[in-house]
Amino acid sequence: MLQDVREALRSIRSNAGFAAVIVLTLALGIGVNSTIFSVLYGVLLRPLQYTDPSELVVLWEANRQLGQEQAEVSGATYLDWRARTRTLEGIGAYRYRGFTLTGTGTSTAERIASVDVSPALFNVLRVPPFAGRTFTAEEERPGHERLAVLSHGAWLRRFGGDRGVVGTSILLDGESHQIIGVMPPSFQFPAGDKDVEIWSPLTLDLTSLASRPHRMYKTMGRLAAGTTIDRARSEMDGIARDIARENPDSNTGWGVTLVPAHEQVVGKIGPTLWVLFSAVVLVLLIACANIANLLLARSAATRRDFAVRAAFGAGRVTLLRRSLVESGVFAVSGGLAGLALAWAGIRALRPLIPTTVPRADGIGLDWSVVLFTVAMTIGAGLLFGAVPAWRAMRPNLLDALQEGGRS
Numbered sequence: 001m002l003q004d005v006r007e008a009l010r011s012i013r014s015n016a017g018f019a020a021v022i023v024l025t026l027a028l029g030i031g032v033n034s035t036i037f038s039v040l041y042g043v044l045l046r047p048l049q050y051t052d053p054s055e056l057v058v059l060w061e062a063n064r065q066l067g068q069e070q071a072e073v074s075g076a077t078y079l080d081w082r083a084r085t086r087t088l089e090g091i092g093a094y095r096y097r098g099f100t101l102t103g104t105g106t107s108t109a110e111r112i113a114s115v116d117v118s119p120a121l122f123n124v125l126r127v128p129p130f131a132g133r134t135f136t137a138e139e140e141r142p143g144h145e146r147l148a149v150l151s152h153g154a155w156l157r158r159f160g161g162d163r164g165v166v167g168t169s170i171l172l173d174g175e176s177h178q179i180i181g182v183m184p185p186s187f188q189f190p191a192g193d194k195d196v197e198i199w200s201p202l203t204l205d206l207t208s209l210a211s212r213p214h215r216m217y218k219t220m221g222r223l224a225a226g227t228t229i230d231r232a233r234s235e236m237d238g239i240a241r242d243i244a245r246e247n248p249d250s251n252t253g254w255g256v257t258l259v260p261a262h263e264q265v266v267g268k269i270g271p272t273l274w275v276l277f278s279a280v281v282l283v284l285l286i287a288c289a290n291i292a293n294l295l296l297a298r299s300a301a302t303r304r305d306f307a308v309r310a311a312f313g314a315g316r317v318t319l320l321r322r323s324l325v326e327s328g329v330f331a332v333s334g335g336l337a338g339l340a341l342a343w344a345g346i347r348a349l350r351p352l353i354p355t356t357v358p359r360a361d362g363i364g365l366d367w368s369v370v371l372f373t374v375a376m377t378i379g380a381g382l383l384f385g386a387v388p389a390w391r392a393m394r395p396n397l398l399d400a401l402q403e404g405g406r407s
Contacts, residue, residue, distance in 0.1 A: 026337075041372075093120075115189065130183055148170065151182075
């Protein structure tokens with residue numbers, strides 16, 4: 001095998017221009033594919049950074065007559081859902097808020113993004129804190145509003161990664177809030193929103209929840225063990241009908257919509273990305289076909305060498321290996337160059353991605369992209385090297401010598 005590699009390298013050096021055309025063609029094809037795959041994986045295929053994310057669902061109130069499939073949820077309805085469901089092992093609610101932060105070394109007050117979350121939500125997501133703790137069930141009641149859980153980024157930027165910050169207080173909207181925990185680096189909630197720095201308890205005053213038309217919360221649940229989303233939808237539809245019958249003034253015509261959490265986050269961008277990815281794969285297939293044609297044209301010059309090898313006893317496996325080794329050298333060279341082009345392409349592409357694209361911060365040259373590039377390199381090498389290799393297994397010594405004249 002090592003001898004075959006040496007011979008392949010000598011052959012490539014003797015035809016440097018020919019080799020450069022093949023490597024460049026392959027590098028462009030693989031580089032573009034790897035770049036688009038990084039977008040496809042980062043936005044569409046990458047799992048949500050929660051425990052067992054396939055079990056998570058997003059729940060909305062829905063009124064088909066009004067054309068509202070995904071309306072926010074009233075506090076009373078959320079509590080009814082949570083108390084009556086058996087197919088969901090937990091439901092949590094949240095809403096965006098925002099605080100004015102002072103007293104952390106900044107000379108001026110600063111507006112920061114925050115989210116009020118019910119304590120049950122952290123149990124639904126099943127992501128343990130990096131330091132400290134999250135909210136307890138008792139802290140959902142009024143009187144526990146002045147607690148805060150920090151994002152990992154906020155903890156590093158504003159407190160220098162000091163673990164001693166847990167238990168201390170910060171000023172939010174001019175009021176003291178106690179920091180009780182810090183979340184892990186990969187944690188984002190809502191998913192894909194990297195700007196949220198603080199989570200505070202969503203406290204519900206049961207005496208003020210009778211007004212169901214005030215729909216202002218988003219909710220997320222987790223399917224119970226062994227439960228399918230269709231079964232959960234059927235149960236929640238029944239619960240929604242019961243609520244509407246009990247509260248005709250506010251809930252007549254209102255039902256519920258369940259959406260898998262990943263589908264909710266990704267939205268409708270999936271088909272567009274798959275079409276784009278299919279197009280660049282087609283470009284690579286065309287490139288492989290062109291490379292195969294170039295190798296076939298070149299094989300006319302190397303046919304005599306293979307015929308002589310066969311005459312001296314080289315078997316078909318030996319000839320096949322010799323041809324595939326050369327194709328493999330081309331593929332590896334093109335793959336490495338393609339990976340470099342993908343790295344440059346991703347860096348150039350990220351600033352151009354619209355802010356409306358979900359989870360764009362996950363686009364990058366990570367191990368998934370590297371593994372995809374390796375697989376694409378191996379596949380391309382086998383694809384464009386198969387026909388020349390098959391031809392190399394069937395040399396004709398008589399024809400090769402006749403073409404060579406007296407020599």
